[in-house]
Amino acid sequence: MLAEGNGVLFKADAIAETFRAEIKAELSSAPRVPKIVGILATSAAPSKFYSDFTKKQCDALGVEFVLKKTGQAADESLAPGEGVEEAIIEANEDETVDGIMVYYPIFGLQQDHYLQQIVSPFKDVEGLHFKFHYNLYHNIRFLKPNALVSALPTASSSDAPPAVNDEPPAGYVKSILPCTPLAIVKCLEYIGVYNKLLPYGDRAYGKTITVINRSEVVGRPLAALLANDGARVFSVDIDSIQEYTKRPRQPGVPESAQRKYHPRHVVHPAAQSLQEALALSDVVVSAVPSKEYKVKTAWLKDGCVCLNVAADKNFEADVREKASLYLPTIGKVTIMMLLRNL
Amino acid sequence: MLAEGNGVLFKADAIAETFRAEIKAELSSAPRVPKIVGILATSAAPSKFYSDFTKKQCDALGVEFVLKKTGQAADESLAPGEGVEEAIIEANEDETVDGIMVYYPIFGLQQDHYLQQIVSPFKDVEGLHFKFHYNLYHNIRFLKPNALVSALPTASSSDAPPAVNDEPPAGYVKSILPCTPLAIVKCLEYIGVYNKLLPYGDRAYGKTITVINRSEVVGRPLAALLANDGARVFSVDIDSIQEYTKRPRQPGVPESAQRKYHPRHVVHPAAQSLQEALALSDVVVSAVPSKEYKVKTAWLKDGCVCLNVAADKNFEADVREKASLYLPTIGKVTIMMLLRNL
Numbered sequence: 001m002l003a004e005g006n007g008v009l010f011k012a013d014a015i016a017e018t019f020r021a022e023i024k025a026e027l028s029s030a031p032r033v034p035k036i037v038g039i040l041a042t043s044a045a046p047s048k049f050y051s052d053f054t055k056k057q058c059d060a061l062g063v064e065f066v067l068k069k070t071g072q073a074a075d076e077s078l079a080p081g082e083g084v085e086e087a088i089i090e091a092n093e094d095e096t097v098d099g100i101m102v103y104y105p106i107f108g109l110q111q112d113h114y115l116q117q118i119v120s121p122f123k124d125v126e127g128l129h130f131k132f133h134y135n136l137y138h139n140i141r142f143l144k145p146n147a148l149v150s151a152l153p154t155a156s157s158s159d160a161p162p163a164v165n166d167e168p169p170a171g172y173v174k175s176i177l178p179c180t181p182l183a184i185v186k187c188l189e190y191i192g193v194y195n196k197l198l199p200y201g202d203r204a205y206g207k208t209i210t211v212i213n214r215s216e217v218v219g220r221p222l223a224a225l226l227a228n229d230g231a232r233v234f235s236v237d238i239d240s241i242q243e244y245t246k247r248p249r250q251p252g253v254p255e256s257a258q259r260k261y262h263p264r265h266v267v268h269p270a271a272q273s274l275q276e277a278l279a280l281s282d283v284v285v286s287a288v289p290s291k292e293y294k295v296k297t298a299w300l301k302d303g304c305v306c307l308n309v310a311a312d313k314n315f316e317a318d319v320r321e322k323a324s325l326y327l328p329t330i331g332k333v334t335i336m337m338l339l340r341n342l
Numbered sequence: 343m344l345a346e347g348n349g350v351l352f353k354a355d356a357i358a359e360t361f362r363a364e365i366k367a368e369l370s371s372a373p374r375v376p377k378i379v380g381i382l383a384t385s386a387a388p389s390k391f392y393s394d395f396t397k398k399q400c401d402a403l404g405v406e407f408v409l410k411k412t413g414q415a416a417d418e419s420l421a422p423g424e425g426v427e428e429a430i431i432e433a434n435e436d437e438t439v440d441g442i443m444v445y446y447p448i449f450g451l452q453q454d455h456y457l458q459q460i461v462s463p464f465k466d467v468e469g470l471h472f473k474f475h476y477n478l479y480h481n482i483r484f485l486k487p488n489a490l491v492s493a494l495p496t497a498s499s500s501d502a503p504p505a506v507n508d509e510p511p512a513g514y515v516k517s518i519l520p521c522t523p524l525a526i527v528k529c530l531e532y533i534g535v536y537n538k539l540l541p542y543g544d545r546a547y548g549k550t551i552t553v554i555n556r557s558e559v560v561g562r563p564l565a566a567l568l569a570n571d572g573a574r575v576f577s578v579d580i581d582s583i584q585e586y587t588k589r590p591r592q593p594g595v596p597e598s599a600q601r602k603y604h605p606r607h608v609v610h611p612a613a614q615s616l617q618e619a620l621a622l623s624d625v626v627v628s629a630v631p632s633k634e635y636k637v638k639t640a641w642l643k644d645g646c647v648c649l650n651v652a653a654d655k656n657f658e659a660d661v662r663e664k665a666s667l668y669l670p671t672i673g674k675v676t677i678m679m680l681l682r683n684l
Contacts, residue, residue, distance in 0.1 A: 079584070079611050085479070092494070108581075110558040113455045117472035121493055130459035130472075131493060137427070151463055151473060151493045152434070216452040239450075242421070269421050 007320030009328065015190045016332035020061065023339050027062060034342055035064040036099040036125065037091045041071040042080040046311055047103035048073075050331075054101060057335045063342070071106075081106040085118060092120040099125035099342040104217075113216070121148050125341045127178035128217065135175040136221050139228045139264035142172035165200045176341050181222035183333040184285060184307060185229070191325060193283055193305060194229065205230030208280045212236045212295065213287035218309060222285065227265030234270055234277035241270040241277060275299045283307070284323075286314035297322050349662030354672045357532045361678035365403060376684055377406040378441040378467065379433045383413040384422040388653055389445035390415075392673075396443060399677045405684070413448075423448040427460060434462040441467035441684040446559075455558070463490045467683040469520035470559065477517040478563050481570040481606035484514035507542045518683050523564035525675040526627060526649060527571070533667060535625055535647060536571065547572030550622045554578045554637065555629035560651060564627065569607030576612055576619035583612040583619060617641045625649070626665075628656035639664050 027034070036058060040051050051067055058065035068091070071082035084106060091100045100123045104112050116128040124132070134153040135143065168174050177185075188194050194203040209226050213219035214237035223235040227244035235242045244265045270277065278284060278299040286295050287309035295315050300306070300322040307327045308314050320326050369376070378400060382393050393409055400407035410433070413424035426448060433442045442465045446454050458470040466474070476495040477485065510516050519527075530536050536545040551568050555561035556579035565577040569586035577584045586607045612619065620626060620641040628637050629651035637657050642648070642664040649669045650656050662668050 079609070082610070089495070109451050110455065111562065113452065114472055114475060114558055117459065118476065118495055129493075130456055133456060134460065149491075149493060151471075151491060153431070153460055216456055220453065267421070268424070 007323040008325050009320065010191065010325050012187060012327055012330045012333050015187055015330075016336050018190070019186070019333070019336035019340060023061060023336065033062060033064050034098040035066065035096055036101055036342065037087075037094075037097050038065060038067045039084060039087045039091070039100065039102045040067060040069050040073040041082070041084040041087075041103070041106050043072045043076065044080075044103075044105075051103055053331065054335060054338075057332070057339070061339060063339060081111075085115060088115065088118050092118075092123065097123060099123055099338075101125060101338065121176075124176065125179070125338045127176040127182070127341060132176045132178065133216065133221060136177060136181075136228075137224050137264075139224075141175060142168040143175050144171060145173050177225070177337075178217065178221050179334050179337045179341065180218050180287075180309065180330075181225050182337045183330050184222055184309060185225055186333055186337065187307060187327060187330055188226075188283065188305075191305065191327075198230070201228070202230035207231045207282050208234070209283040209285065210234040210236060210274075210277050210281040211285045211287075212274075212314070213309075214242075215287075218287045224265055233265075234272065234281065235267075236274055236277065241272060241274060242267050243270040243272075285309060288312075288314050290314075295319075349665040350667050351662065352533065352667050352669050354529060354669055354675050357529055357672075358674035358678050360532070361528070361675070361682060362403065365678065365681050369404060375404060375406050376440040377408065377438055378443055378684065379429075379436075379439050380407060380409045381426060381429045381433070381442065381444045382409060382411050382415040383424070383426040383429075383445070383448050385414045385418065386422075386445075386447075393445055395673065396677060396680075399674070399681070403681060405681060423453075427457060430457065430460050434460075434465065439465060441465055441680075443467060443680065463518075466518065467521070467680045469518040469524070469683060474518045474520065475558065475563060478519060478523075478570075479566050479606075481566075483517060484510040485517050486513060487515050519567070519679075520559065520563050521676050521679045521683065522560050522629075522651065522672075523567055524679045525672050526564055526651060527567055528679065529649060529669060529672055529675055530568075530625065530647075533647065533669075540572070543570070544572035549573045549624045550576070551625040551627065552576040552578060552616075552619050552623040553627045553629075554616075554656070555651075556584075557629075560629045566607055575607075576614065576623065577609075578616055578619065583614060583616060584609050585612040585614075627651060630654075630656050632656075637661075 038051050038054055040047060055065045055067060068087050070084050070087045071078045072080040088100065091097045100119050102115060106112055117130060119129065121129040121131055131153060193207055196203065198205055204226055209231050211219050211223045211233060214235050219235060223233045223244045227233045227246055230246060233244040235244055244267050246265050279301055281301055281304055283305045284295060284300065285307045289310055291312045293314055297316045297318050302322055303324045304322065305325045306315055306319055306323040307330065309330060380393050380396055382389060397407045397409060410429050412426050412429045413420045414422040430442065433439045442461050444457060448454055459472060461471065463471040463473055473495060535549055538545065540547055546568055551573050553561050553565045553575060556577050561577060565575045565586045569575045569588055572588060575586040577586055586609050588607050621643055623643055623646060625647045626637060626642065627649045631652055633654045635656055639658045639660050644664055645666045646664065647667045648657055648661055648665040649672065651672060
């Protein structure tokens, strides 16, 4: 077997480029140069790398990027994360700051999740505040600007206007989507997994997609987004496989016992194993933060599309023996989404 | 060595009793019977047990308790947690509901944390909304009622009135404290670890306390509360030991290099190992969700006070060989705090 197969190795640069032009046009008509504060609180190499990368992308686009180092990042003798909450509060209160970006992980899942709520939703370019997740899970795409002010989750989905295209109706603004899941959707749009001939909000209909990872930052919001857009999604984590879908699931089951077509996704345990899910999947997205984890090429459906979203390579070297298209990294698109959210 | 030592085995019933009387008095002057909705979404035995226990306590006090079963708890063929978010939203919107209690764990740390933000802060009797944690970590004890409405963390600590006693100044209300940490503090007050002769807000001064667990639900808020009240706290988790304190830490370090006395706690890595921390500790609180985990009796300081907050016993059978006082469980006090928050 060849170390490299016949599928296309597709770099995300071209996708990022389409957004770069759009963002440049927006910036040229902005009243002033927007400012992002990046908060780096650990000496972890990936966080350092990512902050350098953000700065480079901001510089290239003419966005002001100020890196605020705190804790271990400022002084090796300090603990990771020391001062990070204070740095966030300062940036929340600083009227010259438009966007805040915090380089996680810092403390661990729970305490990091707390910090994500402390960032003002008005400056949360990463889309990590629970209100944005709430909207995403409820397929609420647009909201009134003042809905952001309330501590309660925003309007119930019945109050939200239906989305007929990307543009919010008068009096509404878009709800921010978390950067990484949004970048993945934009990649899938670009490479044709989303079909523009289908109605808006259902453009992934007919596609089966496996998402390996169910974190609140990447996997679960992504599965919900894709299912809200009509796809059948297998959401895989270490403990379980779930199916996210808007459509009735069981052929052969009497109509009365079927789940109805939903305005947003429903979740239920999948009958399939990972091997069975992969055999059905047109697209496989993997975001497992582990050097060891590899999706078995042998299990992939011939001609599928594979996206690696992890810092490590989650696919085997011969993935293109099966995959028609392989995107090894989407980091540049993620940064563009962040600047777009800004 | 005896299987049971000489220390006192202290049951928390008497502590719960003092609050029961206070709550009864409050209820008798309430305009109507308050209503709590308990949401049970899994078939896990501890959650079932805890929901029965809540109901019993509510019945005894004349509080209306309605158990809403969803997901696996309603139907074994459903997934754990199915419908739980919808049940929370329904209770948020139901004006006859005063308090909401959700029986965790359901999905896992991240998704459960998301659910905790979905519960309206006006009905969050458990005190799990990030706004309450923010106030606690910032030692903000009182807030204006309308501060709860905002999605932003409330006033910075400089805006909050200083707490001179338990009563909020005019125009302010108490910030809800998470139930379990608050119950632990109330136990420590009752058994004399807190000293009422000391000024309010510094009544644990002089006490060294080890807290084993650093979750966002129990360990970290507890360590912060105790340190805000003047104690020196060792916060222990599987990866690290931290010290929480309001006071300068290093005797012998020049004044200029010392951390100053803070209005709220600061956190830094502890120089001590667990064994060294325990040797210094007047109080040991353990909340490790594991049958296997045991605090070594041999490491305890003679005459210390031990509180077990876990469902499993985290102390060895001979803990009273060293401990002067051992509280094996505080569940009844926790429930009283919940009703008090209501």
